[in-house]
């Protein structure tokens with residue numbers, strides 16, 4: 001039985017850079033000016049930040065404080081469920097038919113993710129059938145959104161992620177503050193593995209899955225070699241592996257793990273495996289999925 005693992009971490013070289021992809025300023029409905037927001041994230045030790053006002057591109061002010069990398073995005077908001085357009089240089093018209101919006105982004109070589117799928121009293125800002133009717137050109141979805149922690153719905157959306165992954169979608173999970181005010185800050189972030197903290201490296205890593213998400217658990221090692229994954233957490237205490245349709249494949253106490261992927265898969269032959277590392281106070285880290293092919 002041959003197993004081939006397609007892992008975004010195979011090409012992981014360099015350092016881990018922390019950032020938030022979803023940030024509002026006074027240019028839309030945020031409490032702070034772009035300069036103030038950037039300073040706040042810089043003070044927290046963030047390496048990069050994406051400004052994403054509602055249906056508006058907010059250019060980074062210059063000069064930037066303390067060398068933090070800042071780039072522009074746009075939260076496509078009006079007339080439908082929200083889409084984060086990353087690295088936006090041109091505004092995309094918020095057409096009610098989100099299929100057309102995704103086509104427009106794709107034509108402009110942009111990359112986008114679907115925001116807070118389980119927001120609102122319906123727990124379904126993005127109904128699953130709407131997601132599955134879209135062209136498969138989105139890069140992923142927010143599996144954690146900080147604002148939904150204080151609003152209706154579920155801030156996590158790993159249920160939607162598992163449904164898509166189980167149907168063969170290759171989509172990444174992202175964790176974002178959705179910063180509007182100070183209470184949203186440092187709730188969820190992305191750690192990108194990159195050679196250096198430049199726009200190409202950070203956006204490339206976010207696009208290709210060379211990152212993990214966190215609400216407080218940090219990983220000092222995340223490596224996939226041949227048929228094993230090595231994870232060392234600085235502050236986690238439980239690693240949970242799951243596969244197709246959310247089926248749990250194993251849970252392992254401790255702080256450092258070297259797990260054999262074929263052993264975890266056993267005879268289930270899942271199409272993907274992903275890992276969650278749990279820590280104190282409900283804090284988590286989520287790896288991206290490893291895609292498995294069985295010959």
Ligand SMILES: [Zn+2]
Nearest residue numbers: 075082115116
């Ligand atoms: Zn939104």
Ligand SMILES: [Zn+2]
Nearest residue numbers: 022024075178
């Ligand atoms: Zn937002």
